[in-house]
Amino acid sequence: MIVAEQKPLDEISRMIASYERVLILGCGTCMTVCDAGGEREVSFLHNALRVAQSKIGNGIHIFWEYTLKRQCDPEFLELIVERVAEVDAVLSLGCGIGVQAVAERFPELPSLPGVNTSFMGMTRETGVWDERCAACGDCRLEDTAGICPITRCIKGILNGPCAGTKNGKCEANKDMDCAWLLVYERLEKLAQLERMRRYYPPRNFRTIPRPRRIISKTSVDPGEEYG
Amino acid sequence: MDSLLTDIRQNYPANRTQRFLADHSLVPTCQTACPLHMEIREYVDLVAQGKIVESLQVIRSGNPFPSICAYVCTHPCEDACRRDQVDKPVAIRALKRFALEFGGDRLIQAEAETSHIEKVAIVGSGPAGLACAYYLRKFGYPVTIFEAHSELGGMLRVGIPQYRLPREVIDTEVQRLTRMGVEIRTNTPVVSLDLLFDIGYKAIFITIGAHQSLRMRIDGEESPGVIDGATFLREINLGLRPSPGERCAVIGGGNVAFDAARTALRLGAREVRILYRRSRVEMPAGPEEVEQALEEGVEIVFLVAPIKIKREKGRLSVTCIRMELGDPDAGGRCQPVPIEGSEFNEEFDTLITAIGQAPQTPGGFGVRLGRGSTIQVEPGTLATNRPGVFAGGDAVTGPATVVEALAAGRLAASRIDDYLQHRYPLVVKETRESLTGDLLPETVEMVRRIGRVEPPILASEERSKDFEPVELVYDWETATNEARRCLRCGTGAEILSQDRCATCLTCLRICPYHVPYLDAGSTVQIPIDQCQACGTCVAECPAKVIVLRKPHDRRRVTEELEHILKTAAGSKLKPLIVGFCCQYGLFGTGTLASLWRGARAGVWIVPVLCVATVEAEHLLRALEIGAEGVFVAGCGDGCARENTASWIRQRVEKVRKILVQIGLQPERLQTFVSGTLSEDPAQGMDNFIEQVGGLYLASVMMQEVKS
Amino acid sequence: MANSLFEEKLYSNEFLVTTEIGPPKGADISEMVHHIDLLKDKVDAINITDHQSSVMRFPSLGGCLLVKEHGGEPILQMTCRDRNRLALQADLLLAYSRGIVNVLCLTGDSVDAGDHDEAKPVFDLDSVQLLKMIRIMESGTDIAGKELKGAPNFCTGASVHPEADFIEPQLIKFEKKVSAGAQFFQTQGIFDLGSLRRFMQYASQFNVKILAGIIVLASARMARYMNDNVPGIIVAQAIIDELASAGKGKGLQKGIEVAARLIRTIKEENLCHGVHVMAVGNEGIVPDILEAAELVGVPS
The missing domain is CATH 1.10.1060.10 (Alpha-helical ferredoxin)
Structure with a gap:
């Protein structure tokens, strides 16, 4: 899941300042799950903006809200074509992908980001999410006991812990476990410590030629069928 | 600025809003x-x-x-x-x-207008008859009640002792009926239905009760000093004061037996002993009555039955035999079996038999009778074999309860209405599902x-x-x-649309009762038979897809806020403070009840099911409609639910952050949780109101300085 | 054939003494030059730190050049935090071309610890990979496999943390560093000789030289601060207590005593192959320590 945080209200207020009619567009998938831009947050933001307007009067806006199931597929965006025709800007509470999908579908309209898209992660407990994957494009989790050092070690190093670890925690964040200690403990349990003793060469960043594209359909050479 | 005041939620189609507010609760x-x-x-x-x-x-x-x-x-x-x-x-x-x-x-006051000309006769004035009269009057029929006794009420009056049901209660209800225009004829036993039809009644409801005591069929039952329970109670209730003597036996284990025993005690009997042929488990009397009788000094002897009564020297010599419980019969009740050779004699002044009663239907009625002399009716319509003649209550069921009789009377009224209006007697179906399961x-x-x-x-x-009423209020x-102990069964949360559910599992994680679960198809289910309707998940659902099945709360919050907006805008009482308060406890009935609506300058209370259902959005909305201060007050430890306050604190904190960004003082938003307040909650509230008043004054002064 | 004076001494069974100098934050290098002059003849080599604790400073490579100019023996500390593999290789080529051949290969502190916590952490390589890269360059190609016109030749070192609270993974990493070609190790600060003894019992099986890191503490408060804030450092409670026992203004003197005692014991008991004295921000006192540890004049 993609995890994001709603932007501070004053930042959003500044962003929409010059647009009178604004559509607040929520996203019903990841952004709903991570409390950043689901229907409730759309509604909350709507209310907050209205209070800001009534209490400090920073411009007069008319807001609409709508929450799509997903913003990252263009077909869903067709559902708001009519509404979009009446507004001056779309404030997307989708992740960075949603904001861009809106921009692509409605080229004539400003598409504003309402959230800071942060990472790909999982739920730790209600309201707490942890990053788990850096989308490095070259997964080596089989060697690290299912614990990703690229994501969970602040330095993303591949050959074991640095010397900064203290009490099993990371030197950069005393609340965060040292990923390499976790890897070590799990490999030990799995009797696979030899995986840690192995030398891992520098990462291949060729796997991340941004922007990336994945094509899952197989291309078929039309000649082959007749050959 | 109009757009500020009307809440535009244009993404909700009308039918969705309706679904949001529809009652989907189950019948508890x-x-x-x-x-x-x-x-x-x-x-x-x-x-x-x-x-x-x-x-x-x-x-x-x-x-x-x-x-x-x-x-x-x-x-x-x-x-x-x-x-x-x-x-x-x-x-x-x-x-x-x-x-x-x-x-x-x-x-x-009950009122009724006559809108039909068809007269209906009701024979008997027990609870079934009274109920039938009540509803027929409501439907607009002229109704006459015929009662053989001097006063209305049937068993209510002649069967139930006054210490259980004060006579004023019956009198008040009868007066109400009279005011509704029910014609009442007491001391009028009906012997023939033909006569009633002849004098113009179009339909008749027979509800003559079951006043005939069953006999024990033992020697000496006719002796002086032996009296049946129904008669005994009737005599007392109609004003006689029979003397039960020093020592009194009551045969039977039902409510009549206990009523008779306790009445005998009140009439001066020194010793009252109930003889019951089965054990306590089988005894049909209500447990409260048994308990109260024991407290009053009634003695109960189990597994004993009289077999012979002899009157000697003005006293009754009663031969009893001990019983043991045999195998259960078809109905699952163990039949008592006499133990041979266990006979013994006891002397009593009075013996009251209370082993059951049956109706006594005059032959002139011409209605078909069934088992135990009860009147046979079609269960769904209460119609007898005679057209236009209906029957209900104990006369049909044998001795039963008041509430069953009332239900029969109500059913009879609508069936008689159907009959008189030539309608097919359709069974009214409950549209909502019933709650089942433990x-x-x-x-x-x-x-x-x-x-x-x-x-x-x-x-x-x-x-x-x-004979003063035993139970106080x-x-x-x-x-x-x-x-507040009520679990509100069947009003719990429901996922309105699985399609919009993001399956974020928030509800599953935060439910204090661990009710929601993930089914095999990865869909979240909230089983209605387990949900305790606390509403926490409703406010926490990020997809806003969970609602309470009986969403009075959400509707009320919105309506109350609209109401405050309309009313308080013109009010001179400033500053406006909106409080979301648990509708129970502290604010419903407790120390802060005086704050309720306008009792206090500028303070408006929005009652909520539980503070856990107050959404962050509601707090903002209150500010938007002009509140200078907003507070949430719940009952903390006094709450019937666990840990509700922590949720509202989180939401308050969230909104406070927004306030800071807007440039408003976060103190404008407060949470009060009783039980955790060191001081008096009313004092805390006073301080808050004062504080908000100060902020308000300051802002007014700033405005003036600027202009 | 030894690459440098330091490498030569590394295999001479002499008790080695190194120290380190943190470059200035700014273009004024006079103090650093003063320290170089003060220390160059009293120790076997001088490390120049590489934006220590991720605080931006004058570069390590620049400091090493100064050491070289002033006739000292520099050890280039090289972290992976700020440079990708291109920049690291380029810097190594520059260093080698100017006679700087001792390189201490480090992963580097995280950016969060320093004064530019919004900077992009690079960590294209880690310390093990850096060591390996140097060996590859020495073989005549860069790590992309392209031939180098003139291969460098380095004396490589790395760090190890004998007092880490979870030692096993550190030992695994130590072995990987040895396999990757580390010739010497300068340890993280040692405060408890027991842990050094245990570590040496294990490390002596490898053909590498171990220099015990000695941190000079100026006060108990500093020790506690380091425990709380400096990555990896765990000052033993006994030492904190000893520092705290010193009178007002005598803390540094006490710290010097402690450091000197540790050094003396290490040397006397022949616990490891040398010491690396870290007088964080107090480079001027290093001669005092060496004197107190009776090590003055050793390199002569």
């Missing part, structure tokens, strides 16, 4: 168990909120004579109450009595135990002297606390 087990299908959950909840008048309205709409039920109902609802799985059932009957006493039931052990474990509090009763030595606080 108490309501299902009640022969009258009274909306028990609703009126108990209103009592819990301290809304006694509203509670009485609900009670009155479902029961023609709630005042009677409030005293003597056998409350099958309590037997079905699911709270029993946690600790003890909610004391529903006593709460009804409280609502009637405190809600001003005596002042309620609470799971893991749910039970999470429900906070709160013991049942019984209404006070007179001390036993006090009450056995006279709750005080306000006890009643509201007792009502």
